[in-house]
Amino acid sequence: MSQVIKVSKQGKDVLSGTLTPNDYIFDSTLNTFKIVSSGTISGTVSGDPSTLQLAHNQGTIPAVYAFAKFPDGYVSMPGGLSRTGDANRWWKVEMDATNVYFDFYKGTTANYNPVVSYYIFEAPL
Amino acid sequence: MTQVIRVSKAGVNVGTASVANDFNYASDYNTLKYHSSGTINVVCAGTTAEGTVTHSLGYTPFFSSYSWVYDDPSEGAVYSMCPQVFVDAFYWTFVNTFADANKLYFQVVTNSAVGTFPFKYFIFRNNLGL
Numbered sequence: 171m172s173q174v175i176k177v178s179k180q181g182k183d184v185l186s187g188t189l190t191p192n193d194y195i196f197d198s199t200l201n202t203f204k205i206v207s208s209g210t211i212s213g214t215v216s217g218d219p220s221t222l223q224l225a226h227n228q229g230t231i232p233a234v235y236a237f238a239k240f241p242d243g244y245v246s247m248p249g250g251l252s253r254t255g256d257a258n259r260w261w262k263v264e265m266d267a268t269n270v271y272f273d274f275y276k277g278t279t280a281n282y283n284p285v286v287s288y289y290i291f292e293a294p295l
Numbered sequence: 296m297t298q299v300i301r302v303s304k305a306g307v308n309v310g311t312a313s314v315a316n317d318f319n320y321a322s323d324y325n326t327l328k329y330h331s332s333g334t335i336n337v338v339c340a341g342t343t344a345e346g347t348v349t350h351s352l353g354y355t356p357f358f359s360s361y362s363w364v365y366d367d368p369s370e371g372a373v374y375s376m377c378p379q380v381f382v383d384a385f386y387w388t389f390v391n392t393f394a395d396a397n398k399l400y401f402q403v404v405t406n407s408a409v410g411t412f413p414f415k416y417f418i419f420r421n422n423l424g425l
Contacts (some may be wrong), residue, residue, distance in 0.1 A: 175302065175320075175412040196320070198302035203314050204324035237357070237394075239425040244400070245355050250378040252392040253400060266395055287423035289357070292315035292324065 174198050189280075206232070207290040211272065216281045219273040226270050230294035234265050236272065239285045255279070263288075265295075299323055327357060328420040337412045339403045346401045350418050353396055357421040360401065361393040363413045374415060392416070394423075 178184035182193045191200055206228070213216040213222045226232055237245050238261050244253040251260035258277035261284070263270065272286050302324040303309035307317045315324055330350065337346040350356060361374040364381040378391040388405040390412060401414045 172305070175300075198320050202324075202326050204318070204321065204326060206315055208325070212302070235357075237355075237423050237425065239355075244395055245423065245425055246391070246393055247359075247378055250391050250393070253391075253402065255412045280336060285425055287425050289421075294316070 185224075204292040205289050206286060207291045210285055210287050212283060212285040215274040215276050215281050215283055219261075220274040220276065222274070222286060224270045224272070224288065225268060226265070226290050228290065228294070229267065231265055231267050233291040233293045233295060234263055234270050234288060235291070236263050236286050236288040238272070238274070239287075241282045245287075252277075277294050282292075298397070325421070330356060330418040330420045332417045333415070335401055335414050335416070337401050337403050337414060339405060339410065339412060342405055342407075344403045344412070346414070348399045348401070348416065348418075349397060350399065350424075351397065352418075352420070354422045355394050355396050355425050357419040357423060358394055358399060358414040358416060360399070360414050362390040362392075362401075362415075364388050364390055365409070372413070374413075377414070388412075390414075 176184050176194055178189060178194055178214055182189055191197060211222050211224055234285040236248055239245050240252040242254040244254055248263040251257060254278045256277035259275060261274045274284055301309050301318055302320045303312045303318050311320060319400045335348055337344050360377045363372050363374050363375050364379060381388045386407050391402045393400040399416060403412050
């Protein structure tokens with residue numbers, strides 16, 4: 171018999187046999203979105219684009235999510251721009267089987283130094 | 296010795312499995328952990344509008360958000376991941392979500408005020424370290 175580990179949310183009977191995946195805090199029969207690597211990377215944006223490059227060492231093209239902190243102090247999602255200030259400052263994330271590329275666009279004002287927080291997941295694309 | 300909890304996928308021997316994708320769960324790897332989720336409606340009466348949600352974590356968390364941008368409410372709810380741009384012949388809207396150590400900011404920039412923009416969001420406990 172297969173052994174399972176299940177932890178239900180408060181107020182849900184884990185033994186009822188009627189629970190749905192969202193009723194569990196944890197269910198070992200369902201795959202989890204595992205983070206295999208995370209960290210921060212920073213650099214200077216002086217062109218359109220300027221690329222911060224990170225070797226991910228996964229051997230496949232991994233799922234990646236990231237966030238960037240702009241000089242105004244606010245954190246933006248991939249494809250987003252700076253919340254305040256130069257509206258032409260924006261960024262995106264690309265990846266291949268070797269690297270993750272964080273492409274930043276300078277906009278019309280001075281160079282700037284963003285900081286990226288990245289998460290690389292085990293699921294290959 | 297370091298203790299671990301590992302649950303392999305069906306048909307995979309947990310004792311010999313070696314890569315992350317062999318496991319349904321392995322305590323070797325971090326996962327996203329929920330803090331809160333919800334919906335906020337941003338009312339746009341001009342060409343820009345912003346709503347906020349306070350998370351009070353004291354650090355900038357991992358988050359995701361989805362918004363419903365429409366020019367015809369009769370189409371029903373259709374959400375896309377933020378940030379997103381909606382453009383048609385006479386109308387454009389850009390929606391974005393930002394974060395800091397205290398709040399999430401849900402921003403709408405448009406060329407024509409069309410009412411209320413719903414955002415659905417997920418905030419995780421994972422600290423971005425930014």
